[in-house]
Amino acid sequence: MSLTIKLRYKGITINSDQINNLKADLSQMSSQSSIPWFDDFFGVAYRYFDLRMNVVPLISDRKESASLWHDTIHWWLDPSIKIRFVETGDKYWFIMGADSQKPESNLNFFKVLPKSENYERFKKGHGGEAYLRLGVYTKKSLDEVKKNAICNCGHEAIDHDEGDDDVCLYNDCDCKKFSSFQVNLLKRKKTITDIAFLDEKDVKDDPLAWNCLNVNKYSKSE
Numbered sequence: 001m002s003l004t005i006k007l008r009y010k011g012i013t014i015n016s017d018q019i020n021n022l023k024a025d026l027s028q029m030s031s032q033s034s035i036p037w038f039d040d041f042f043g044v045a046y047r048y049f050d051l052r053m054n055v056v057p058l059i060s061d062r063k064e065s066a067s068l069w070h071d072t073i074h075w076w077l078d079p080s081i082k083i084r085f086v087e088t089g090d091k092y093w094f095i096m097g098a099d100s101q102k103p104e105s106n107l108n109f110f111k112v113l114p115k116s117e118n119y120e121r122f123k124k125g126h127g128g129e130a131y132l133r134l135g136v137y138t139k140k141s142l143d144e145v146k147k148n149a150i151c152n153c154g155h156e157a158i159d160h161d162e163g164d165d166d167v168c169l170y171n172d173c174d175c176k177k178f179s180s181f182q183v184n185l186l187k188r189k190k191t192i193t194d195i196a197f198l199d200e201k202d203v204k205d206d207p208l209a210w211n212c213l214n215v216n217k218y219s220k221s222e
């Protein structure tokens, strides 16, 4: 992103170092404090697809996913896309942001999520690169799925009572109602090469993660 600095007053001389400092300050400001934080999405899926791990923010509405892509992610400069994971106990913060060619509609994403097997798999296996795609998330009930569809409890649809309340028939399972979801990955993708897992005590050294926790946690905790 290049910034044009216009000097309003004649007679001010400014050397190139000062201009560079000014540019650095301005880009810090624009890339960190003025971008709204967006967490109105369902979660994040981690999938192997096209030989690479995919990080898939899940949006429950197809139109909304299209406009998020058009207005925001489409304008991101791939090398500037950052994702950060900050673990706190059995949860983690998913944090994502980038420099945009259209800064006025830029957004930073965050979501506090429970750690999952897929998350751990991604953490171990991403190899420093991932594709970013959006996914459209649809909930499915027992009568909308095939018999081998997996319920959120981990057991198949066929193991759930087809009577009134869909309970799981496994004795040691306390699932009371079949529920499953389907994720449609959208085709368009971006490449992420800046991925970091951080401890909460280290977020101060990471501008994006620090800004996120500052705005969405520390300033709200009292």
Ligand SMILES: [Zn+2]
Pocket: 151, 152, 153, 154, 155, 160, 167, 168, 175, 176, 177, 178, 179
């Ligand atoms: Zn179940």
Ligand SMILES: [Zn+2]
Pocket: 151, 153, 154, 155, 168, 169, 170, 173, 174, 175
């Ligand atoms: Zn079950």
